[in-house]
Amino acid sequence: MTFMKETKLPDPSAWDMQVTVEDLTPLLRQRRWGQGSSRTRKQNVVAFVFLLPWLAGLLIFTVGPMLASLYYSFTSYDLLSAPQWVGLDNYVRMFTQDGRYLTALKVTFIYVFVSVPLKLAFSLLLAVLLSKGLRAVGLYRAVYYVPSLLGGSVAIAILWRQIFGIDGIVNKGLGLLGVNGLDSWISSPNTAMLTLVLLAVWQFGSPMLIFIAGLKQIPSELNDSAQVDGAGWLRRFFQITLPLLTPLIFFNLILQVIGSFQVFTSALIVTNGGPADATLFYTLYLYQQGFGNYQMGYAAAMAWVLMVIVMVFTALIFFTSRYWVFYQDGRN
Amino acid sequence: MREEAVEMVRVPRSLAIDIFPVNWWSRLLTHVILVVGALLMIYPALWMLSASFKPSDEIFTDPGLWPHTFTLENYVNGWNALDTSFGTFFLNSFIVCVLVVIGNVLSCSLAAYAFARLQFTLRRILFAIMLATIMLPGSILIVPQYILFKNLGWLNTFLPLTVPKFLDTDAFFICLLVQFIRTVPTELDDSARIDGCGPFQLYWRIIMPLALPALATTAIFSFLTTWGDFFGQLIYLNDQSVYTVAVALRTFVDSTGTSDYGAVFAMGVLSLIPILAIFLIFQRLLIEGIATTGLKG
Numbered sequence: 001m002t003f004m005k006e007t008k009l010p011d012p013s014a015w016d017m018q019v020t021v022e023d024l025t026p027l028l029r030q031r032r033w034g035q036g037s038s039r040t041r042k043q044n045v046v047a048f049v050f051l052l053p054w055l056a057g058l059l060i061f062t063v064g065p066m067l068a069s070l071y072y073s074f075t076s077y078d079l080l081s082a083p084q085w086v087g088l089d090n091y092v093r094m095f096t097q098d099g100r101y102l103t104a105l106k107v108t109f110i111y112v113f114v115s116v117p118l119k120l121a122f123s124l125l126l127a128v129l130l131s132k133g134l135r136a137v138g139l140y141r142a143v144y145y146v147p148s149l150l151g152g153s154v155a156i157a158i159l160w161r162q163i164f165g166i167d168g169i170v171n172k173g174l175g176l177l178g179v180n181g182l183d184s185w186i187s188s189p190n191t192a193m194l195t196l197v198l199l200a201v202w203q204f205g206s207p208m209l210i211f212i213a214g215l216k217q218i219p220s221e222l223n224d225s226a227q228v229d230g231a232g233w234l235r236r237f238f239q240i241t242l243p244l245l246t247p248l249i250f251f252n253l254i255l256q257v258i259g260s261f262q263v264f265t266s267a268l269i270v271t272n273g274g275p276a277d278a279t280l281f282y283t284l285y286l287y288q289q290g291f292g293n294y295q296m297g298y299a300a301a302m303a304w305v306l307m308v309i310v311m312v313f314t315a316l317i318f319f320t321s322r323y324w325v326f327y328q329d330g331r332n
Numbered sequence: 333m334r335e336e337a338v339e340m341v342r343v344p345r346s347l348a349i350d351i352f353p354v355n356w357w358s359r360l361l362t363h364v365i366l367v368v369g370a371l372l373m374i375y376p377a378l379w380m381l382s383a384s385f386k387p388s389d390e391i392f393t394d395p396g397l398w399p400h401t402f403t404l405e406n407y408v409n410g411w412n413a414l415d416t417s418f419g420t421f422f423l424n425s426f427i428v429c430v431l432v433v434i435g436n437v438l439s440c441s442l443a444a445y446a447f448a449r450l451q452f453t454l455r456r457i458l459f460a461i462m463l464a465t466i467m468l469p470g471s472i473l474i475v476p477q478y479i480l481f482k483n484l485g486w487l488n489t490f491l492p493l494t495v496p497k498f499l500d501t502d503a504f505f506i507c508l509l510v511q512f513i514r515t516v517p518t519e520l521d522d523s524a525r526i527d528g529c530g531p532f533q534l535y536w537r538i539i540m541p542l543a544l545p546a547l548a549t550t551a552i553f554s555f556l557t558t559w560g561d562f563f564g565q566l567i568y569l570n571d572q573s574v575y576t577v578a579v580a581l582r583t584f585v586d587s588t589g590t591s592d593y594g595a596v597f598a599m600g601v602l603s604l605i606p607i608l609a610i611f612l613i614f615q616r617l618l619i620e621g622i623a624t625t626g627l628k629g
Contacts, residue, residue: 040453046531047452054443054462054506057499062465065476072475079482126369129362142615143370149611150377152560154581155600159380161585162391162593169379169395176395202373206622213623262471265562269582283471283563290475291567300475307472314467 073301078294090301101302103277104285110193111281112260115200120252123204127211128241141212148205157199157269161186164195164270189278192271196279199266207252214248215241243326250325254317261310282306384598391593407602410595413584416572418599421580428490428565428576429558435497436505436554437547443500444509445535449521459510465503478567492568493561497554505550512546513539549621552614559606577603 048055073090075083094101126144130137150156163169164185171182185191218241226236264283267273273280273288286306290299375397383391384406386399394400411418446452447459481492500506516539524538540547562578569579581603585596611618 043450044452047446047450047455050442050446050450050531050535051458053439053498054500054503057439057496057501058461058465061477061496061499061501062468062473065473065480068476068479069472072479079479129366132359132362134359134362134366140366140370141619142611143374145619146377146608146611147373149556149607150604152562153600153604153607154562154578155380155597155603156377158581158585158596158600159376162597163376163379167392169376172393172395202376209619209623258467258469262469269585286471286474287563287567290478296475296479303472303475307469310469 069300069303072297073304075297077296077300079296080294083297086297090298091305093298094301094305100277100280100285104280104282107193107278107280108261108263108282111197111200111263111279112257115197116253116256116260118197118201119204119256120207120249122201123206123208123252124211124245124249126204127208127215128237130208131212131215141209144208145205148203151199151203152265154265154269157266160195160199160266160270164191186271187275189275192275192278196263196266196270199270200260200263207256210248210252211245214245218244246325247327250317250321254314257313257317258310261306261313380597381601384594384601386594388592388594391597406592406594406598409592410584410599413588413592413595413599414572414580416575416580418577418580418602420573421575421577422602424490424574425559425576425578428493429555431490431494432497432558433551433554435494435499436502437550439498439500440502440505440550441509441540441543441547442535443506444513445539447506448510448513449518449534449539450531462503462506466507474563474567481568487568488571488574489568490574493558493564502554505554508550509543509546512543516542545617548614549617552610552618553621556607556610 072083074085074087076086076089077083130140130144134140165171166182166184166187168184170185174180174182185195222240222244223236226240231239262283263281264287267279267281267284268287271279273284282302283306286299286302289295289302378397379395382397382399385402385404386394387401387403387405390400443462447455447462477492481487484491486492486495520538520542521534524534529537560578562582565576565579566582569575572580572583575583577599581596581599584599588596
């Protein structure tokens with residue numbers, strides 16, 4: 001299995017993403033398919049056949065549903081009778097009349113802002129410790145990754161519900177240390193969020209693996225020469241390792257933010273949004289409105305707002321990246 | 333005299349740090365931190381395993397890992413706790429996963445071949461669109477897709493979970509495969525073309541066999557994410573006979589409440605075995621897959 005080594009590190013900005021003017025010139029010149037040489041036409045036909053499943057899927061399962069969802073978001077639709085056009089009502093209701101929606105928005109933001117930085121900090125810390133060339137690194141790496149492998153499952157969510165319950169092992173363990181009489185962590189509004197943040201942070205394995213791969217790419221001469229120059233451990237970390245890792249921090253940050261905004265399984269199983277909506281995450285509320293109350297129009301509007309929020313955050317990270325992401329080839 | 337000798341064998345500072353004693357202690361300390369951390373991390377999972385072998389009353393009294401009374405009762409009770417046996421749920425999960433794996437491997441490799449090897453009009457724009465769909469938050473599609481599948485009469489079948497995968501809806505794997513196919517030398521294509529291979533034979537006979545490692549990564553991650561998926565299975569499967577393990581577990585824990593955690597844990601442990609088995613067998617491929625692409629972020 002050699003290919004992974006040849007594959008470059010994920011550097012999203014290096015992806016083939018830029019669309020240049022040249023790509024658009026065929027369109028601008030209004031060249032029609034038939035007007036190209038017969039060779040171009042043949043190439044297009046062949047490529048079209050290969051891309052047919054993807055194009056069909058794009059239209060049927062992505063673009064079509066997105067447009068449909070936009071339409072539904074302006075309607076009232078209970079799945080039984082035809083959708084009724086209500087204009088901007090759903091959006092207005094969301095922000096002016098639906099207190100639970102605003103709560104959902106608030107707790108989701110808290111969750112994202114607390115769990116993502118913690119998760120990245122832990123994954124970075126462990127990646128640095130595991131990149132010191134110790135013995136048994138493979139074993140540690142596997143053990144630290146296992147929670148990420150299992151953590152998103154229903155089984156682990158059920159486990160969480162038990163261990164943070166009133167008779168759960170957390171309280172039992174604290175009892176052994178002399179801390180007794182604690183309430184269930186899940187049924188108290190103050191600590192319910194904490195248990196879900198812990199569940200998220202517990203799964204720091206994937207970003208950790210990405211950081212480990214990044215640390216391997218840092219040329220050891222840099223650290224060595226800094227060490228000879230008398231730079232201490234902390235200084236080397238903040239002035240060499242961290243700047244060189246910023247492309248990966250950027251990458252992990254985007255992945256984690258997009259993922260965290262859509263957290264669902266843990267909220268449904270562990271707390272079911274409670275107590276008193278303290279963990280009513282956005283996607284969970286969307287699910288309750290859409291599939292509990294059959295307010296499909298409202299749910300569609302909620303999904304579009306979430307999409308805009310996630311896009312704004314992704315764009316923010318992208319635009320600020322020029323100030324804090326450091327590329328070795330000096331691209332910024 | 334003695335001082336002089338010491339002076340002469342003094343090694344450069346950086347080298348000295350690498351030998352001992354500072355480094356030895358720091359290594360030991362790192363190991364201690366890592367072992368304690370690892371135990372804390374893995375403890376909940378191990379405890380669930382042990383709890384699945386404990387009698388129900390012991391689960392709530394004993395935070396320890398070793399069952400005082402060892403019993404298989406939880407597994408027997410859990411297996412048949414719902415109207416349909418867990419055997420069916422496991423079979424359902426496997427059917428869905430295998431179909432998703434086949435769908436992703438076939439459809440994504442077709443598109444990846446086109447993006448990596450073929451020249452065509454609008455290639456870069458289509459590629460950009462493909463990348464954009466990867467970033468698209470999945471929740472935007474839930475409502476309209478549900479309505480679509482409901483109108484097609486596909487609720488309570490595996491079709492909503494599998495058919496889209498045959499049409500490249502997991503575009504991430506296209507990207508993964510494109511990156512890999514680009515590393516395959518084009519000389520092979522050229523010589524095969526001289527031997528009379530058309531684009532389809534090239535894809536099937538040259539690229540597919542050579543792309544096996546990337547296809548394996550695609551297959552493994554397709555299986556893992558599908559096995560772990562919950563939302564899709566929850567909204568499309570409402571009839572117990574088509575439940576997958578994830579949905580069945582949720583129903584199980586909701587129906588028993590906190591009364592029979594042992595049996596719930598037993599089924600939970602079973603539900604995690606396929607994931608752990610794949611992790612153990614394909615550990616290297618999996619870890620490299622995540623490290624280089626951010627899969628399962």
